Amino acid sequence: xxxxxxxxxxxxxxxxxxxxxxxxxxxxxxxxxxxxxxxxxxxxxxxxxxxxxxxxxxxxxxxxxxxxxxxxxxxxxxxxxxxxxxxxxxxxxxxxxxxxxxxxxxxxxxxxxxxxxxxxxxxxxxxxxxxxxxxxxxxxxxxxxxxxxxxxxxxxxxxxxxxxxxxxxxxxxxxxxxxxxxxxxxxxxxxxxxxxxxxxxxxxxxxxxxxxxxxxxxxxxxxxxxxxxxxxxxxxxxxxxxxxxxxxxxxxxxxxxxxxxxxxxxxxxxxxxxxxxxxxxxxxxxxxxxxxxxxxxxxxxxxxxxxxxxxxxxxxxxxxxxxxxxxxxxxxxxxxxxxxxxxxxxxxxxxxxxxxxxxxxxxxxxxxxxxxxxxxx
Numbered sequence: 543x544x545x546x547x548x549x550x551x552x553x554x555x556x557x558x559x560x561x562x563x564x565x566x567x568x569x570x571x572x573x574x575x576x577x578x579x580x581x582x583x584x585x586x587x588x589x590x591x592x593x594x595x596x597x598x599x600x601x602x603x604x605x606x607x608x609x610x611x612x613x614x615x616x617x618x619x620x621x622x623x624x625x626x627x628x629x630x631x632x633x634x635x636x637x638x639x640x641x642x643x644x645x646x647x648x649x650x651x652x653x654x655x656x657x658x659x660x661x662x663x664x665x666x667x668x669x670x671x672x673x674x675x676x677x678x679x680x681x682x683x684x685x686x687x688x689x690x691x692x693x694x695x696x697x698x699x700x701x702x703x704x705x706x707x708x709x710x711x712x713x714x715x716x717x718x719x720x721x722x723x724x725x726x727x728x729x730x731x732x733x734x735x736x737x738x739x740x741x742x743x744x745x746x747x748x749x750x751x752x753x754x755x756x757x758x759x760x761x762x763x764x765x766x767x768x769x770x771x772x773x774x775x776x777x778x779x780x781x782x783x784x785x786x787x788x789x790x791x792x793x794x795x796x797x798x799x800x801x802x803x804x805x806x807x808x809x810x811x812x813x814x815x816x817x818x819x820x821x822x823x824x825x826x827x828x829x830x831x832x833x834x835x836x837x838x839x840x841x842x843x844x845x846x847x848x849x850x851x852x853x854x855x856x857x858x859x860x861x862x863x864x865x866x867x868x869x870x871x872x873x874x875x876x877x878x879x880x881x882x883x884x885x886x887x888x889x890x891x892x893x894x895x896x897x898x899x900x901x902x903x904x905x906x907x908x909x910x911x912x913x914x915x916x917x918x919x
Contacts, residue, residue, distance in 0.1 A: 544572050545853055548630060548639030550620060552577035552605060555645040555824035555838030557916040562846035564610040567853070571612025574637060576630070578619045581605055582916075583668055584909055585697055585835060589704070589871065591671040592678070593711055598668060609918040620646070623798035625817040641819050641849060644806065645842070646795060648696060648825040648833055650787040655691045661765030662689075662783040665704065666696065677782070683717035684781030687770055689726040689760035692788035696825060696833045699880075701725055701786055702732045702743050703871040709750050710873035723752045726772060728759040736892035739870065739880045746872055760785065789833070791826050802828075810885065811861045812848040813841050821845050829862070831884050836866035864890075869905040870897075877902040 547563055549556045552575050563571045580602075587601035605615045618632035628642040650666060652659050663677055664670040686708065688701050705725045712718035725747075731740035732754070747754050758772040763783060770778040791801050800806045806815055806822040810829055813821045823845055824838030831837040844862035864884030869877050876897035884890045895901055 544570065545849075546638070546640045547571070547573045547643070547849070548628070548637055548641070549573060549575045549643045549645060550623070550630065551645035551647055551824070551826075552579070552582060552615065553645060553647050553824065553838060554835035555647075555842045556643070557582065557912075558839045558842035559643060559645065559823070559846050560613045561610060561916050562843065563849065564612050566846070566850045567612055569611045573610075573613045574616060574639075575605075575608075575613055576616045576618050576620060576632065576637070577605065578617065579605070580617055585666075585700070586869070586871070586905075586909075588665055588668065588671040589707055591668065592665050592674050593707070594675050594679070598672070603913055603917060607917050610916075620794050623794055623800065625798055625800050625815065625820045628819060639819075642821070643845060644795065644800065644815075644820070644822040644826060645824050645838065646792050646826050647838075648789040649792050651790050652785075652787045654788040654790075655760065655762060655785070657763030657765050658691065658785055658787070661763040661768070662785045664785055664787050666700070666786060674784070678711070681717065681782055683712070683720035685722050685724070685779055686712075686782045686784070687724045687726065687778055687780040688784045688786075689770055689772075690728055690786045691760050692786075693728045693759065694833050695786050695789055697868070698729065698733060698832050698834075699739075699743075699868055699870045701727060702747075704784065705752050706743075706746060706750070706873040707871055709752060724755060724778060725752065726755040726758050726760055726770070726778070728757065730756050733868075733880060733892065735882055735884075735890045736880045736894050738894035739878065739892065742872075742878060742894060742896065743870070789825070795826060810864075811844075813845050813862060829864075831864045831866065832882075834866065834868060836868060837864070840864070840866050869901070869908065872897045875902055877905050879904070 560575045581604040590596035618634045622631040628639045630637045663674045732743040733739045758774045762771045805828045808827045823841035825833040847860040867881045878897040879895040879901050882892040
């Protein structure tokens, strides 16, 4: 009997898993991939939207173009998940699976921080980046504050990248001399597993007059007074506030009973949940790796290896290794890279490669390679 694979979410994890199952089983794969969106957008592309360097259509990779053998894409909104029966209901139909994989990621909850919706802006979503583009166009200078509103949050380097890219942008706009840039983070250093990367970022901050406030989390904004308040009892004034919203699992995941204390617990060997034949990968899980696409991708590799071995009766299962590499934008078209390994040694390692034209080109190739692989072009 053919195994029916149902994958919920077509981000890094879902696309990688579907591609690997397609590679292994071809037209017999029987993979249904569900996502409410009509296309995929790389996280780093949101900076292109934010600064008006690209349009939404230019950075969106349409799921309708996906031509993977054995993979069927459904643009549907998931309304319920039953992990016991592996039955998923959407706004259009009901799907049943032999193997269910939840890769729905983390969602943002801007309203969870008092004053943020009224007094701040986010750039983690496509809609937020587009709205901020228009705000930045009208910003003539002043106190710019970037704040992290909760932990964990996606892509730990992103707030630092925003600060460095905004510094560049304000210089080009002629507003930097009359402005300050402050980043408030709950992290002690920008990238805790990598002292070298953190040092490079902080050295750049010092050279460019960017202030890094460590070990503080933004708890509320006062839009009328234009002040930011942190859990350390410190207050900062702002003219423009950019925030990374509190993250949470999608409501449909919370209602399914899959989540415990906010996230889906998984076996870090093969990403299995406590429900038989139900797996979870990426930002929606408790896996100790950061919430970032590259780690969802490596989790998908492990799940695919596990599932393929079971179907084929092999013994090549590749356990989740917690490896991934993150590119860091330093401005001036300069990109560095951190190669992180969380699980294969006694402690995490994260060597840093300094920004260079070679790494900048490598990042561009990173996106192009995945586009070709996932969409079959």
